[in-house]
Amino acid sequence: MRKFNYPIMPEIMQRWSPRAFSEEPLAEADVLALLEAARYAPSCFNEQPWRFIVAQTQHELQAMQDLLTEQNLAWAKRAPVLLLLIAKRTFTEGGKDNYWHMFDVGTAWGYLSLEAERRGLIAHAMGGFSRKRTAEMFSLSPDLAPIAIVAIGKLGDANVLSPALREREKPGTRRPLSETVMKH
Amino acid sequence: MRKFNYPIMPEIMQRWSPRAFSEEPLAEADVLALLEAARYAPSCFNEQPWRFIVAQTQHELQAMQDLLTEQNLAWAKRAPVLLLLIAKRTFTEGGKDNYWHMFDVGTAWGYLSLEAERRGLIAHAMGGFSRKRTAEMFSLSPDLAPIAIVAIGKLGDANVLSPALREREKPGTRRPLSETVMKH
Numbered sequence: 001m002r003k004f005n006y007p008i009m010p011e012i013m014q015r016w017s018p019r020a021f022s023e024e025p026l027a028e029a030d031v032l033a034l035l036e037a038a039r040y041a042p043s044c045f046n047e048q049p050w051r052f053i054v055a056q057t058q059h060e061l062q063a064m065q066d067l068l069t070e071q072n073l074a075w076a077k078r079a080p081v082l083l084l085l086i087a088k089r090t091f092t093e094g095g096k097d098n099y100w101h102m103f104d105v106g107t108a109w110g111y112l113s114l115e116a117e118r119r120g121l122i123a124h125a126m127g128g129f130s131r132k133r134t135a136e137m138f139s140l141s142p143d144l145a146p147i148a149i150v151a152i153g154k155l156g157d158a159n160v161l162s163p164a165l166r167e168r169e170k171p172g173t174r175r176p177l178s179e180t181v182m183k184h
Numbered sequence: 185m186r187k188f189n190y191p192i193m194p195e196i197m198q199r200w201s202p203r204a205f206s207e208e209p210l211a212e213a214d215v216l217a218l219l220e221a222a223r224y225a226p227s228c229f230n231e232q233p234w235r236f237i238v239a240q241t242q243h244e245l246q247a248m249q250d251l252l253t254e255q256n257l258a259w260a261k262r263a264p265v266l267l268l269l270i271a272k273r274t275f276t277e278g279g280k281d282n283y284w285h286m287f288d289v290g291t292a293w294g295y296l297s298l299e300a301e302r303r304g305l306i307a308h309a310m311g312g313f314s315r316k317r318t319a320e321m322f323s324l325s326p327d328l329a330p331i332a333i334v335a336i337g338k339l340g341d342a343n344v345l346s347p348a349l350r351e352r353e354k355p356g357t358r359r360p361l362s363e364t365v366m367k368h
Contacts, residue, residue: 002224006217008299009195012224033190035365039358040186040196041294044311046356052365060368086366087287100311103271103331106290110225113291114298115192127228127284138366147287172230174223181219181236182270182322184244 002171015117016171017124019075022156026080030119031056034083034152037115043104045093050108051086053138063137064149069128072149075165076126079151084134085109085125087145105147116152124151186355199301200355201308203259206340210264214303215240218267218336221299227288229277234292235270237322247321248333253312256333259349260310263335268318269293269309271329289331300336308335 004013035052043049055064064082065073076082085108087101098104109125116123125148134146158169188197219236227233239248248266249257260266269292271285282288293309300307309332318330342353 004220004224006213006220008217008221008224009295009302011193012221012295012299015224015226017226029190032361033192035361036188036190037192037196039361039364040188040192040199042199042201042297042309042356044309046358048359048364050364053368054365055368063368100286100290100331102284102286103290103293106284106287106292107294107297108290109287110291110294111193111196111298113226114295115196118193125226125228138368147284172226174230175232177216177219177223180223180232180234181238184237184239184247184322 002173011114011117015113018122018155018169019124019165020156020158020161020169021075021078021122021151022154023078023080024154026121026153030121031081033119034112034115038108038112041104041108041111043107044098044100045091047091047098047104049088049098049101050105051088051144053084053086055082056080067129067134067137068126068149072126072128075161076151078156078160079153081152083150083152085147085150086140087147089143089145101145102147109148109150122153122155126151186357195298195301199297202306202339202353203308203349204340204342204345204353205259205262205306205335206338207262207264208338210305210337214305215265217303218296218299222292222296225288225292225295227291228282228284229275231275231282231288233272233282233285234289235272235328237268237270239266240264251313251318251321252310252333256310256312259345260335262340262344263337265336267334267336269331269334270324271331273327273329285329286331293332293334306337306339310335
């Protein structure tokens with residue numbers, strides 16, 4: 001059970017990462033609103049290092065599903081939308097390495113995840129996919145780092161999951177702040 | 185002027201990164217609620233790679249201010265709270281490199297920034313500080329990467345800023361989605 005010591009945004013308190021996706025398609029306006037939320041994240045020098053590739057047709061979904069690990073595919077194959085999050089490694093002005101490229105894309109993903117919750121949708125980011133085959137499939141330049149594939153959709157019936165995954169189908173807990181805040 | 189094509193969370197639409205901080209101190213419950221929001225971010229394998237160091241006494245603030253670039257110090261010196269965001273580079277179980285350590289801390293920062301907005305506070309993340317001196321000052325092990333120092337407080341009078349900074353004291357705009365979404 002999650003324990004909250006302070007009242008915070010309902011979207012943060014209620015959001016978790018389910019695996020039981022419904023196959024029901026999403027409205028285009030919902031998908032675009034999630035990207036709208038993501039693009040308004042702050043970033044270093046307002047570089048906006050995030051890039052997105054959206055898979056929602058049968059053909060696009062199939063291609064992106066093929067990049068997932070077997071464990072993720074087992075549940076994520078039902079998601080009506082898969083979204084590849086990409087980070088641009090260098091600053092567009094000057095071309096120097098952007099130390100914050102991953103950090104900033106994480107912020108954008110955070111905004112997207114809360115907008116999904118607000119809309120009654122679920123979003124589950126996966127690190128388990130082939131970054132090498134992703135870069136090949138989408139002909140990503142070396143400057144573009146694939147980070148995560150996000151499954152987006154609506155919550156479905158947990159009975160579609162294997163017993164092992166059904167067991168894990170609940171909000172994850174967190175370390176207490178006392179183990180996260182370091183002494184000055 | 186910002187342009188929104190889809191209705192999204194008011195906290196996302198309204199949040200921006202001001203530099204005009206009031207020197208008014210924050211309630212301890214506000215500061216802890218921001219950290220509470222951050223720690224409920226999702227992360228790869230629920231590793232929660234974020235660590236925080238909070239500066240809020242005069243002594244702590246002085247020490248953290250000394251790490252900032254001159255440009256950031258000029259305005260961030262008024263913030264009543266400075267928060268150092270740190271990412272743990274390796275997985276605690278197994279010790280392998282965590283490719284997503286920066287990404288996940290970015291998500292936690294995103295949650296914190298929206299909770300700040302919800303509470304009528306402002307939060308501005310800075311990349312401009314000495315990571316080397318930060319690691320030394322806090323004796324960070326090589327496994328802990330300093331990422332950003334966040335100034336947290338309440339919005340103050342823009343007249344305290346230099347004319348150059350006052351000019352920039354408004355919400356930043358964003359690239360249109362058409363330049364951010366890559367073709368499948």
